[in-house]
Amino acid sequence: MPKLILIDGSSYLYRAFHALPPLSNARGEPTGALFGVVNMLRATLKANPDYLAFVSDAPGPTFRDALYDRYKANRPPMPDDLRAQVEPMLAIVGALGFPILRVPGVEADDVIGTLALQAQALGIEVEVSTGDKDMAQLVGSHVTLVNTMSNTVMDRDGVMEKFGVTPQQIIDFLALTGDAIDNIPGVPKCGPKTAAKWLAEYATLDGVIANADRIGGKIGESLRATLPQLPLSRQLATIKVDVPLEFGPTELTRREADSTLLRELYTRYEFKAALKELDNAAPASGEGDDTSAAATTEGIATEVAPAEAADFSFAGEYELVTTPAQLDAWIGKLREAPLIAFDTETTSLDAMRADIVGLSLSVEPGKACYIPLGHDYPGVPKQLDRDSVLAALKPLFEDPARPKLGQHAKYDINILSHYGIAVQGLRHDSMLESYVWNATATRHDMDSLAKKYLGYDTVKYEQVAGKGAKQISFSQVDLDTACRYAAEDADVTLRLHHALWPKLESVPSLRRVYEEIEIPLVPVLAEMERRGVLIDGDELRRQSQQLGRRMLELQQQSYALAGREFNLDSPKQLQAVLFDELHLEAKLKTPTGQPSTNEEALEAIADTHELPRLILDYRGLAKLRSTYTDKLSGIVNPRTGRVHTSYHQGSVATGRISSSDPNLQNIPVRTEEGRRIRQAFIAPPGWQVMAADYSQIELRIMAHLSGDEGLLKAFREGGDVHRATAAEVFGLKPEEVSANQRRAAKAINFGLMYGMSAFGLARQLGVDRGEASDYMARYFARYPGVHAFMEATRERAHRDGYVETIFGRRLYLENLTSRNQGLRQGAERAAVNAPMQGSAADIIKRAMIAVAAWLAGRDDAHMLMQVHDELVFEVRADAIDAVRAAVVERMSGAAELAVPLLVDVGVGANWDEAH
Known part of the structure; x- marks a missing residue:
């Protein structure tokens, strides 16, 4: 997996300041913290991550200050010796080529949390470099914390070992213990052990509050006395993971280092080892090592260069x-x-x-x-x-x-x-x-x-x-x-x-993308943001209660399978049950050599026993409850009574639109509980929700771009394309294809677009690698145009440094010439996928523009949401037929492909019914 390293800049600076002696240079300028930060940054660069960023607090108040005027009031002012090192630190960070992120109104933690979840959703491994315990709430299957001062890594098991609670319980843990540094009020006299004990028994802060009368002694009195303030403490301790950002994780690539400025800074602050490293890294004949900043921007250097631009750097x-x-x-x-x-x-x-x-x-x-x-x-x-x-x-x-x-x-x-x-x-x-x-x-x-x-x-x-x-x-x-x-x-x-x-x-093709797609889309998105969507808060609260009851049922079922009660959120207790008592085979280990109980490890053994699947289901419900049903109703705009997302045109490299606050792209749809969240997205009386979704659009684009006759025929005939593919691959009549053969064909159809290997296909289908390789060989034999398209696309990407969508949008690929095989293969996979994903993004944008033009002046329908390949509308009941026909016509006509562009439309009282 590609890796994103997010550096907690404030944590770096403070830790270095307190850990190192008060060093200074010949001018008497303090350099101790600066020295520590520079060494940590150099170590980060040697890890050669795909993406990275240095995240620091922006000046000014944040939303937490508005929630609680005493927030961080106990913090002493920054020492003068430390303050003097802030600007030099930022200068060095920038000169090294790190993207520096400082977002007003939120803290660095919130920016890191948002990017971490976005990256995880994109299949990117995330490493958060920090010493801040609050960050433990972000730890997940592909998100770990790294403390560069102690050289330790914290995954889910590490969180449990250190705090006695799971990452999902960290917020509630902090709400109970409070935080003296941030001045978050907790329960007086409630230390980490007590908080962990309560959460082990009652699972959540809400559970602790509901059972407060059962807790005796002075600590129980203390708890009951502070019940009114606990929701605020939880809110203050919660890292915001939907900060509206004008960039995404894949934009966080290292820029070309400013060697001249680095040499000047290193010389001034007397960092001899860093200076020597810089001098040794200087290329002797114009060719640098592939880990240098020049190599990581090599793809960008191939962009078309127009005539020399005028000087616009003068004072105004x-x-x-x-x-x-x-x-x-x-x-x-x-x-x-x-x-x-x-x-x-x-x-x-x-x-x-x-x-x-x-x-x-x-x-x-x-x-x-x-x-x-x-x-x-x-x-x-x-x-x-x-x-x-x-x-x-x-x-x-x-x-x-x-x-x-x-x-x-x-x-x-x-x-x-x-x-x-x-x-x-x-x-x-x-x-x-x-x-x-x-x-x-x-x-x-x-x-x-x-x-x-x-x-x-x-x-x-x-x-x-x-x-x-x-x-x-x-x-x-x-x-x-x-x-x-x-x-x-x-x-x-x-x-x-x-x-x-x-x-x-x-570049005429880029001009057309800009003038015909991006600019006309701006007022469309603006109107959608203003309109917002109705939320049924009562329904969300009912779902939270139902999820709680279902979690309790899963606990009881797990106890029955284990033959005893245990804490489902405790890795140690889960290790004992799964591996010591049930004698299941541990497929993955923790860094300390213990059997892992993270999501990947449980998935690996879920087909050998029922209990690991129950644990995964329990964790999934806990996440739904904490992320969605408990939170969505709290972001209703008091002016409008609706939820208003923010859409971002400039954040995803392939051209896709993203959304934040709330992130509508990530509302789950694959599970029954997840789909029920969409039931809370409703229409007003007399209106209905209408959802229009492109059918298999990226696979249709693959057929169009590859020109493969077999794949084109499968779509033109309008049948089940996966069954047709299976019939071709296995040499059968469509009616003879088994469910497993259709599943294999579907996995290949979609997997190829994302560069799936035989190993990945084998893992997905549960077959050996040889059988998966045979499936893929048969596929390419029957669809030679697909294979030719993929090879030609890789060649063009290497030649030009970029790939294009159907409409001419370009995606520059930075690591195509890297000597690192993993990075190079990742860039090649992106090269194959980007034309399809980017073309799909362009098509739905063109559809939105056309639909919005038709809706202009009408008062019986409004476009509310865009979610991947789906558009969601609010339509007056008597206008459903007319709006459906108009939307289908404009979405189907948003591109002229060699295969039909089909649109599925559903209507209902809520988004789930319509989808």
């Missing part, structure tokens, strides 16, 4: 607009401008909850204005009336003939919609220009783009609003400082467009 001139005359003058400029760049300043990153503070505009690179509308600090100078300004600008914003430009414009469009402005004429978005040009070259936020494409360092938020506890909201920033920061946003957006648009124009 910005005007603060506070008088009617100034506003009139700018309105005159806007009326004559060929392109209007705009940006909003607000009170929140959540577009559905934010209020506008100011508006910035630019029509010429290097010149921009800021119109303050909601600054509220004492003694603030007179500002123009907000409603009057927006009313004056409304005709310009709503004029489709006046081209507009934004950076992540969907957010600003939604903000202005709160004030009755329906933005029309969005022609460009600098974030999407970068994303379409090269999705993997960089992050697509403004700061990263300005640095990469303009050579320009933007003003950072903390520079104008302060840091840490002293940070103020933007509405309290003085107008002159606010102007410098906000007007720059509009100016830099326009500069980025002038730098990026010529690149797209130089």
Whole structure:
């Protein structure tokens, strides 16, 4: 599996500071913590991970501060010697080529948690480098914690050994014990052993609360006295795993190291070993080792280079607009401008909850204005009336003939919609220009783009609003400082467009993807976000109770199979039952040599005894309860009474849309309990939910791209394609194909798209490797076009450094030339899969644009959600037939393939009934 290493930057720095002596250089500058961090980073690079990131806390308050004003109030201020090493640390991290992630409003833990779960869902192994015990809640089958100071690895068994609870119980464990460092109130006198004992007996915090009257002594009194605050403690201790991010795990690749800057920094801080390593790594003849930064960006270097770009790194001139005359003058400029760049300043990153503070505009690179509308600090100078300004600008914003430009414009469009402005004429978005040009070259936020494409360092938020506890909201920033920061946003957006648009124009296929798919999709997604979806909170609460009862039943069944009671969440007790008492064969071991009881290990023995399957079912229900049924009703927007997700166009390299807060892509559908969660997604009275889903779209794209006559015939005849494939592979009539033969054909059909090997197929089918190899050989013999397509795609990828979708979207593949066989084979598998996954993403985007155009002006149907290859609608009951026909027509017509593009449609009172 590919690996992602997420480095907890704050943890690194503090641990190094306290673990190492107070070193300093000849200038007297403190270097102890810096020295420790640099050594850890160098060790990380030697591990040669596929993806990596250095995650640090952004300055300013987080959502937890809003929940509890005493959060982290006990923390002493950062020592001066440590503070002095923060900026040098970030400089070295950046120079080494690490992506640096700092997301305002949340903590580094939340960013790490979000990326870890996203990566795990993509089949990426995740290693979180930290010493923070809170991170134990993230540990899973493919997520481990690594403490580089003690050189220890913590998996699920390690969590149980250290804390006496499972990773799923860590949040409740922390809520009970509290956290003196973060000032999370727990139960006084409740230490780790007591918390573990309670959770072993009652499973969850809710179970402890429900049985509080049964706990005696002083500790019981203490527990009962603090019951009201425990839900808050749990909320504070919970790592947020659905932070809206404009990037995904696969974008976190190492950039080319800045050797000149590294040499300067290493020399200044007297890191002799690092300096020697840098000098020894310098290539002698223009060819570096494949583990160098140059090699990891080799694919990106093959992108088409347009003519030499103009210099956009100069300082800008910005005007603060506070008088009617100034506003009139700018309105005159806007009326004559060929392109209007705009940006909003607000009170929140959540577009559905934010209020506008100011508006910035630019029509010429290097010149921009800021119109303050909601600054509220004492003694603030007179500002123009907000409603009057927006009313004056409304005709310009709503004029489709006046081209507009934004950076992540969907957010600003939604903000202005709160004030009755329906933005029309969005022609460009600098974030999407970068994303379409090269999705993997960089992050697509403004700061990263300005640095990469303009050579320009933007003003950072903390520079104008302060840091840490002293940070103020933007509405309290003085107008002159606010102007410098906000007007720059509009100016830099326009500069980025002038730098990026010529690149797209130089490649007609990319320009078409940008102009015909990505830009038209922005207002479609914006409207879907504003609409939101109804949630039945009572249904979710009932499901939580039912899941609890089912978990109890599984416990009792497990006790009966084991012949005694034991703690299902205890690896040690489970080891004893499975391997010592039932004498099952341990297929996997822990790092300490003990029989493993993680998910992979239990799956490996689930066919030998009923108990491992029961344990897996129990864990699955526990995850559903904690992740979905207990949480979804808590994120309903109080303004609308609905749940509003955020859709991201620029986060997945293949072009797929992702969603967050909540992540609708990960709502389970393969189990009965998982599907029931969709029953809580409902329609209002008189309306119904309609779901339209492409049928086997990626396999149909494979048939189209490969041109294989056998596969084309199977789809054109409209029968069961897996049965038809099995008949070809095994030389049978379709009616003679057995269930196992059809299952094998299905596994091959889908597995080939993801580069499945004979070993993987053997494991999935439960046959030996030789039999699986024989299946695959027969498949390729009957479908030679598929094999030829796969080989040709690999060759083109090696030649060009990228692959393309049907519509011309490119995916650059960084490790195609790596000498590391695992990395190279992974890139080749991605090369085969990306054209199909990316084409499927393009097709559903084109369908959304066409459907939205048909829905425009109608009040009897609304597009609510996009989930992989599925679109979900809210339709008035009397319009179902008309909407179904229109949606099927537009989804089927979103691409012209060599095989029919079929769409399955369902209708019901909720999403589950409709799916």
